[in-house]
Amino acid sequence: MSRSDCGAGIVLDSVGMTFGGDNPVTALRDIDLTIPTGQFLAVVGPSGCGKSTLLRLVSGLLEPTDGTISVHGKTPEEARRDVEFGFVFQDPVLFPWLRALGNVLLPGRILGSRSPTHGPHTEQLARRLLMDVGLDGFEEHYPAEMSGGMQSRVALARALIYRASTLLMDEPFGALDEFTRDRLNLQLLDVWEKARATVIFVTHSIQEAIFLADRVTVLSPRPGRIVRVARVPFPRPRPLDLRFEPEFGSLARELRALLETDTTMGAS
Amino acid sequence: MVPAAFLALLALVIWQLVVVAADVPAYIVPSPTEIGQELVAKGPSLVSDLGWTMLEAVTGFLIGSGVAFATAVVFVHVPIVERAAFPWAIVLQTIPIVAIAPLLTIWFGYTLVPKVAIAAIICFFPVLVNTTRGLRSVSSQAMELMRVLSARKASIFWRLRLPSSLSYVFAGLRVAATLSVIGSIVAEFTGADRGIGFVIVQASYRIDTRLMFAAIALSSLGGIVFFHLIGWIERATLRWPEARQHNS
Structure with a gap:
């Protein structure tokens, strides 16, 4: 089943995650995703779509119930033991x-x-x-x-201090006001360009995702499935004003529409 | 501090006035000034008895708290031990120490052992419960951070669990400090030839109420000093802002 293109990046192959218990909940289903080394990937989706679960699967904190994950040719568990991950949580911790x-x-x-x-x-x-x-x-x-x-x-x-090859960020600036968040986003891009790490950045803000990432993955809610992976065409370094450009706005609208249709589908 | 001292002074003045006005006999309730005179007159010998009681209390406190801390560490790391042993810790806690003290005195005589043992037993439970809670008071995200860094168990203990637990541990220690003095005095009641508990029992045989009050005042002073000593050690050890809010 598992592909052998393991040398580069992070590869998720039909990954699914169901939490057991009396009422089993499927958090993620059929996730196929390849993140080349050094790429900045943003994951957007409504709350409860398994975004945080995705990060915990990649870092080996959780084990998927379906499919396989490879991180630079290793299992997440091995990669975690080799301290390949930097994790930034929702709270500063x-x-x-x-x-x-x-x-x-x-x-x-x-x-x-x-x-x-x-x-x-x-x-x-x-x-x-x-x-x-x-x-x-x-x-x-x-x-x-x-x-x-x-x-x-x-x-x-x-x-960042131990130069992890992969940075996993779980809505790290979600609790902050807009101005602080803007400043932190700029600083994040700045340090990322120096560190050249692979980044998976989870957020519920489409604007933030497009501004930061090379690619944006849109997840549907419960169970989380990939609705679309969009390339972000804007060159770097990106100024904050980028968000007021028409192309930025149309990409944001396009992704938002995807989220909205899928939410209604999920509810029906 | 000042309001508390003022309240005490007020209470003493009222006490003095009531005793004098109602002409209460000294063998029922002596007046504060009479107790003060007694404290001055019997001062040196009372202080030496208090020293003896405090020695028992502090030794028992150190042993009981130490064993409780170690037990909590085992509980947190080996849940099966907790499930097996914790119900018995509750049983130990519910047995009245007044009932064990005479037994220990029969076994060990008028030595230090029964007093230290009772002080230790009385300290055990509050420190155990608080330390167990403290060691568990680690957020799941902090635990995940340690796993992402593939930290070893020892590292998780020293760098995360122990520092997180300290405010809880000290809360338990402060309770234990005051209890330990009570424990050693109760043990002295059942057989001793010195100590504040011994003085109280002897004075009660002679209906020497003044001496009893003086001894009670001193034993309370001992507990208060011990309590504040622990608080002072806590403030000196835990220097980060949140810890300061906890114990102020």
């Missing part, structure tokens, strides 16, 4: 007893010599990452002393 710098250094402390950035320069690297996400001067602040947006940036820096 910072440790309140560590300052910003300590939180960014946490992966290195846990990984030790398994981290590619292990060594005497780790702290310098952490400080530079905090600067890259616009937090210089806040290294010694505790999470409770920072705003939600700043906490999200610390979480991003923490996911």
